[in-house]
Amino acid sequence: MTPLAQLLEAALFASGMPVSxxxxxxxxPDAAPESVEAALxxxxxxxxxxxxGIEIVEAAGGWQILTRPEYTAAIERAQIASRPHRLSAAAxxxxxxxxxxxxxxxxxxxxxxxxxxxxxxxxxxERGLVDVVGKADALGRPLLYGTTPAFLEHFALRHLGELxxxxxxxxxxxxxVEAASASASAPAS
Amino acid sequence: xxADLVDVSDDPRDVRAPGLPREGDDxxxxxxxxxxxxxxxxxxxxxxxxxEEQIDIYDIPxxxxxxxxxxxxxxxxxxEAAEYLEMAARLLRIKAQMLLPxxxxxxxxxxxxxxxxxxxxxxxxxxxxxDVLERRAEGRRNRFARTAPPAPERQASAGPLSVAMAxxxxxxxxxxxxxRGPDIHAVIPRALDVAGALAAARSLLARRARLRWRxxxxxxxxxxEILSVLLAVLELARLGECVLRQPLAFGAVEIIGLDAGPxxxxxxxxxxxxxxxxxxxxxxxxDTASAxx
Numbered sequence: 001m002t003p004l005a006q007l008l009e010a011a012l013f014a015s016g017m018p019v020s021x022x023x024x025x026x027x028x029p030d031a032a033p034e035s036v037e038a039a040l041x042x043x044x045x046x047x048x049x050x051x052x053g054i055e056i057v058e059a060a061g062g063w064q065i066l067t068r069p070e071y072t073a074a075i076e077r078a079q080i081a082s083r084p085h086r087l088s089a090a091a092x093x094x095x096x097x098x099x100x101x102x103x104x105x106x107x108x109x110x111x112x113x114x115x116x117x118x119x120x121x122x123x124x125x126e127r128g129l130v131d132v133v134g135k136a137d138a139l140g141r142p143l144l145y146g147t148t149p150a151f152l153e154h155f156a157l158r159h160l161g162e163l164x165x166x167x168x169x170x171x172x173x174x175x176x177v178e179a180a181s182a183s184a185s186a187p188a189s
Numbered sequence: 190x191x192a193d194l195v196d197v198s199d200d201p202r203d204v205r206a207p208g209l210p211r212e213g214d215d216x217x218x219x220x221x222x223x224x225x226x227x228x229x230x231x232x233x234x235x236x237x238x239x240x241e242e243q244i245d246i247y248d249i250p251x252x253x254x255x256x257x258x259x260x261x262x263x264x265x266x267x268x269e270a271a272e273y274l275e276m277a278a279r280l281l282r283i284k285a286q287m288l289l290p291x292x293x294x295x296x297x298x299x300x301x302x303x304x305x306x307x308x309x310x311x312x313x314x315x316x317x318x319x320d321v322l323e324r325r326a327e328g329r330r331n332r333f334a335r336t337a338p339p340a341p342e343r344q345a346s347a348g349p350l351s352v353a354m355a356x357x358x359x360x361x362x363x364x365x366x367x368x369r370g371p372d373i374h375a376v377i378p379r380a381l382d383v384a385g386a387l388a389a390a391r392s393l394l395a396r397r398a399r400l401r402w403r404x405x406x407x408x409x410x411x412x413x414e415i416l417s418v419l420l421a422v423l424e425l426a427r428l429g430e431c432v433l434r435q436p437l438a439f440g441a442v443e444i445i446g447l448d449a450g451p452x453x454x455x456x457x458x459x460x461x462x463x464x465x466x467x468x469x470x471x472x473x474x475x476d477t478a479s480a481x482x
Contacts, residue, residue, distance in 0.1 A: 016335045057332070066332035081333045087326065089229040089319065096318035112311055115230040115272045155322050156329035164321055166314070 001046060004031055004039040012043075018062030018153060060152035061159055084154075094120045095129060095151065100166060103133050103144035121145065129154060231276035232312040234261060239309075246309055249302055251287055255280035279305070379413045386414070386421035394431060394446035402442045 001009075007027050012019055025036045040056075040063065047055045057066045067075065075081050087095070094117055097109050109117045124130045133146035152159065228234045238257050239246060258280055262273045286301035300306075390405055397404075405418045422444060425431045434443045 013335065059329075064334055066334055069328075069331035072331045072333065075333060081336065083330045083333075086330070089233075092319040092322055092326075093229055093315050096315050096322055099322075100318060112308070112315065113230050114232045114276065114308070114312070154329060155325040157325065163318065 001042060002039055004028060004035060005043045005046070008036070008039055009043055012056065012063060012065045015064075018058075018060045018064040018149075020062040024063065057156075058158050059156055060149045064153075088120075090115070091120050091124060094124060095147070098124075098130050098145050099147050099151070099160060099163060102146040103136075104146075105136050105138070105142040105144055107142060109145075228265075231273045232309060233316075234258065234273070235276065236309060236313060236316070246313070247306060249306070251280065251284045251302060255284045379411075381413055381417040381420065383417050383420045383424065386417040387424060390418070390421050390425060390444075391430070394425075394444070398446045400444040400446075402444070405444070 008024055011024060011027055021036065021040075024040065025031065025033055028036075031039075044056045046052075052068075053071055054065050054067050057064050072083065076083060090113075093113055094109055097112055098104055101108065106117055106121060109121070121130070125132075128148055128150040130145050130151065131148050132143045134144045135141040136144050147160070151157075157163065228237070235254070235258060238244075238254060238261065239249065242254070242257070244250065244254070255277070259277055262270075262277060283301045283305060386405075390400075393400055393404060405422065406415055410418075422431070422433065425444075426433050429447060431447055432445045434445065435441070436443070
């Protein structure tokens with residue numbers, strides 16, 4: 001491996017969080033951006049080809065060393081690390097709305113979901129998946145919510161553009177209904 | 190639907206109005222919670238009904254669905270949750286509107302279901318995104334990042350120390366020299382002899398009208414002796430047998446016997462305020478007594 005690739009490996013190991021390509025490039029002021037990219041590619045192929053338990057994954061606009069999924073069960077069984085709790089359906093719905101409509105007020109979330117969102121927003125804020133990004137101009141200046149880098153990391157997204165576009169969803173909507181209807185298993189009496 | 194992905198601990202009570210009886214319900218609470226976890230809201234329940242009944246979302250037989258919705262929230266004991274009740278009321282209103290006779294110009298007819306359809310479509314979009322998010326989260330959940338401990342507050346660190354052993358020992362030596370142990374005094378209680386000092390001062394005053402402090406106190410006097418003399422002189426002044434004067438600030442104190450002295454009492458302000466002292470007071474000797482000299 002080139003010295004630059006080794007340097008990137010060390011930096012990625014030192015950080016638990018995804019490291020942006022800019023931060024990686026700043027490690028060696030003499031290195032040209034292309035050589036950083038090349039070193040990163042070299043490093044990734046090393047982990048992909050070699051027999052390694054970890055790999056380098058792109059997430060939240062950066063790169064991160066993660067364990068390979070096939071070892072998760074054993075690691076968890078040995079209580080070395082544990083997987084985070086899954087989010088509830090209500091929390092996921094709220095996150096989906098925030099991701100697509102951000103900045104969005106709590107009232108808008110509640111209007112679309114048809115249920116109150118206060119406690120869910122609170123726990124999402126605590127988990128750092130969303131944040132207050134401003135205040136709406138509407139009456140009472142309600143808080144506006146948006147997603148955070150931790151949101152991208154949680155959902156293994158490089159950026160928000162990786163989510164399906166809203167118009168893609170709209171196009172998929174009708175066939176999805178028909179497919180669901182056709183495959184519905186238990187028609188009620 | 191992704192009911193199995195629900196983390197019940199996250200927010201299972203969201204669909205329930207607050208302050209509702211829970212344990213006291215005649216239905217077993219456990220089954221309630223399980224069923225509750227299946228639906229994240231009235232729209233979710235409605236969408237599920239439509240799917241089960243294989244109903245096109247754009248042409249909902251509102252009377253049938255409204256009825257089923259009511260049955261469902263009753264059996265799931267969701268009928269106390271405000272959001273579900275609101276949806277039930279909405280469905281019944283749409284049902285009533287559908288029963289109204291339409292005018293013949295059918296194209297002018299406003300479908301009362303339109304708003305509901307719009308909301309359902311919107312909600313279905315959300316569910317679709319949730320499926321995507323869920324898949325992605327599950328992929329990420331199965332990988333561990335290195336859990337670095339939270340970075341401590343960055344301090345102005347001068348880096349690792351480089352010190353020779355000799356320097357270190359010299360520093361310790363300097364430190365030990367500089368810091369003496371605390372001065373510990375053994376305080377020996379010594380009774381004052383005010384009565385003796387009083388007698389000595391009286392006899393001296395009987396012979397000489399004017400005394401100086403030094404006449405009463407030997408140069409090598411112990412603190413307890415100085416203090417005894419001080420108290421004795423103050424006592425004499427209180428009794429009116431003498432007057433104390435100090436003509437100059439920080440100057441020598443004069444003790445003038447009143448019996449023998451023709452002096453006027455112009456220096457009265459200098460007279461020490463007389464504390465009431467019992468001459469038998471045993472009191473420890475203080476170093477500070479010498480300050481009175």
